[in-house]
Amino acid sequence: MHPNQITLENFYASFTRLDSDAMAACYAPDAQFDDEAFSLRGHKEVTGMWHMLCDVTKAKGADVWKLSYSGIEADARAGKAHWEADYRFSTTGRMVHNVIDGQFEFNEQGLISRHRDRFDFWAWSRQALGAPGLLLGWTPFLRNKVRAQAAANLQKYLASRPA
Template sequence: MDALLHKFYLAFKNLDADTMIECYHDDILFKDPAFGVLKAERAKNMWRMLCNTQKGKDFKVSYSNIKTNNEKGYANWQAEYLFSKTGRRVINSISSEFQFKDGLIIKHTDSFDLHNWAKQAFGFKGWLIGNTSFFENKLQKQTNKILDIFESKNI
């Protein structure tokens, strides 16, 4: 399963959503602080949207510490980019956990310090409220609204 996660992250480095999605089971369950829980096609569309919006921009992904067995996997990765809403540089370090089924990723959970991300993305305002459930809920509503718009235009 190591090869599957290397394929996934190498595709992400190259902003190749189609190859990333090949690594996902049809019943994929994705979860992270920014989007909340996404299932099946919606999770796949999130990667399509993210890869599409970052093409031609100063976006970098690196990954390390891939560890797997037949059932579970772990990895660390880092994204560097300009947050489009504020133009501020963000360096986000993420820990990922995976579960596998039929040789594919069936569950993908990304964890990161949302408060640290908010400070980078929004400055003082992010420092002030970035560690609150209010902020997390508002962020998830906004990211899902953006995903809704992407899906309505591209599906």
């Protein structure tokens, strides 16, 4: 098994346990992360997001948290993984089952330098937001509103953490 595949296995095993410190150790200092809700640059932002999501899940939804992952592959430069998460969306309290495919790039030290997660935003928004997601989840308006709220939540979270 390639060492970068082991990095991804460690990342998802840590995520299953909501161990954001172990997840953070998998990222390079100049890491980049993008998905439907976040576009993050640098270790502080990327790992801050995972710390925030894990902390919120522990506080408001650990009783229903479940993560499964499969299809992890990696070589010296790139990797991929499929993962599915069941959780309570903290803003609405609604249950979500999200299906995500991740793509990764690694630096020479075997740390994640780029991470891109893709999922069906409309499917997610219907579950997480209910009627607004059903009616508007396919629109750029709702996607941009969710992105703006996610960015604001992360900045507030990062400001509350010791440097």
